[in-house]
Amino acid sequence: MKNILITGGAGFIGSNLVEDLVMNGYSVRVLDNYSSGNRENLASFQSYEGFEAMEGDIRDLHCCIQACKDMDAVIHLAALGSVPRSIAEPLNSNENNINGTLNMLVAAKEQQIQRFVCASSSSVYGNKGNDELVRPRSELDFPNPVSPYAITKYGLELYARQFYHLYGLKTIAIRFFNVFGKRQNPYSQYAAVIPIFITKLLRGEQPTIFGDGSTSRDFTHVSNVISGCKLALNAGDNAYGEVFNIACGSSITLNDLFFAIQQELGSKILPNYELERKGDIKFSYADISKAKQILNYNVVTSFENGIKDTVSWYVEQFK
Numbered sequence: 433m434k435n436i437l438i439t440g441g442a443g444f445i446g447s448n449l450v451e452d453l454v455m456n457g458y459s460v461r462v463l464d465n466y467s468s469g470n471r472e473n474l475a476s477f478q479s480y481e482g483f484e485a486m487e488g489d490i491r492d493l494h495c496c497i498q499a500c501k502d503m504d505a506v507i508h509l510a511a512l513g514s515v516p517r518s519i520a521e522p523l524n525s526n527e528n529n530i531n532g533t534l535n536m537l538v539a540a541k542e543q544q545i546q547r548f549v550c551a552s553s554s555s556v557y558g559n560k561g562n563d564e565l566v567r568p569r570s571e572l573d574f575p576n577p578v579s580p581y582a583i584t585k586y587g588l589e590l591y592a593r594q595f596y597h598l599y600g601l602k603t604i605a606i607r608f609f610n611v612f613g614k615r616q617n618p619y620s621q622y623a624a625v626i627p628i629f630i631t632k633l634l635r636g637e638q639p640t641i642f643g644d645g646s647t648s649r650d651f652t653h654v655s656n657v658i659s660g661c662k663l664a665l666n667a668g669d670n671a672y673g674e675v676f677n678i679a680c681g682s683s684i685t686l687n688d689l690f691f692a693i694q695q696e697l698g699s700k701i702l703p704n705y706e707l708e709r710k711g712d713i714k715f716s717y718a719d720i721s722k723a724k725q726i727l728n729y730n731v732v733t734s735f736e737n738g739i740k741d742t743v744s745w746y747v748e749q750f751k
């Protein structure tokens with residue numbers, strides 16, 4: 433696995449993955465339409481031998497085929513993220529995440545790609561009911577997606593599995609759990625909670641928590657996701673057609689997250705609380721034993737160390 437295509441490589445997770453792979457001697461091609469990603473995220477890799485950026489759209493099959501040419505593996509990250517965006521724009525979400533994924537799978541099959549790793553999401557689990565609130569979610573649990581975004585990610589998993597069983601394309605789907613780290617965009621109206629909290633506090637503004645702050649997530653530093661993707665690239669045949677949780681295996685409430693960031697920044701600002709948002713799941717907590725067992729995955733950066741690293745990166749950006 434030397435030549436890797438990363439779709440969505442100009443985005444937050446993609447650009448961190450590109451950085452890691454390029455530094456470790458892989459040849460990397462990025463396919464991105466820059467809809468939520470940013471050329472600036474790739475600027476520092478342009479001069480590296482073996483790096484190539486291709487502007488294009490996964491909704492265009494021809495473009496997907498061109499992008500897969502001469503590649504050994506694909507890491508498919510391109511998607512329209514955000515639960516609220518998918519509720520506002522379900523057609524757009526479906527076109528990018530389902531049609532786009534299907535195009536990439538067809539292109540990968542046609543170009544005889546050896547490994548196809550794709551990004552699913554913890555959102556496929558949905559809500560389970562009060563008796564199961566704090567139980568970690570295992571891949572054996574039946575998915576219960578409660579937003580268009582989560583439905584597109586469940587669809588991606590089903591397509592990926594069947595492309596293995598029907599056509600022998602070696603697919604592996606990874607359920608990422610609330611990823612955070614450097615280069616995560618805080619400015620989009622659909623930005624994630626950690627970059628929003630950090631940048632609001634840095635500006636002296638009051639961040640908003642939706643709900644009473646007891647909502648919890650398995651916040652996962654991006655280094656863990658990079659490690660999971662690389663392990664999937666080299667996994668054996670017991671991983672093909674399968675789905676894996678990649679996370680820290682812990683559950684942090686929004687209140688605890690807020691106070692961890694507040695403390696790291698030495699801020700005294702308190703959050704503002706508003707009503708919960710539709711489509712957001714209440715608790716998210718991963719059972720990571722399957723990834724440990726089959727992919728040899730281990731957490732490389734804890735939540736606490738990840739927050740320290742991330743806060744200091746944003747502080748540098750603000751100087």
Ligand SMILES: NC(=O)c1ccc[n+]([C@@H]2O[C@H](COP(=O)([O-])OP(=O)(O)OC[C@H]3O[C@@H](n4cnc5c(N)ncnc54)[C@H](O)[C@@H]3O)[C@@H](O)[C@H]2O)c1
Nearest residue numbers: 440442443444445465466467468469489490510511608611
């Ligand atoms: N960030 C998280 O917490 C998280 C959690 C679970 C799953 N994921 C998944 O991980 C992947 C990467 O997420 P991210 O946080 O880096 O998001 P991001 O928005 O920063 O990156 C997505 C990238 O895909 C590109 N893209 C979107 N539609 C495209 C299209 N039609 N053609 C080509 N490129 C397109 C965007 O321009 C962007 O560069 C996504 O599939 C997302 O659903 C992310």
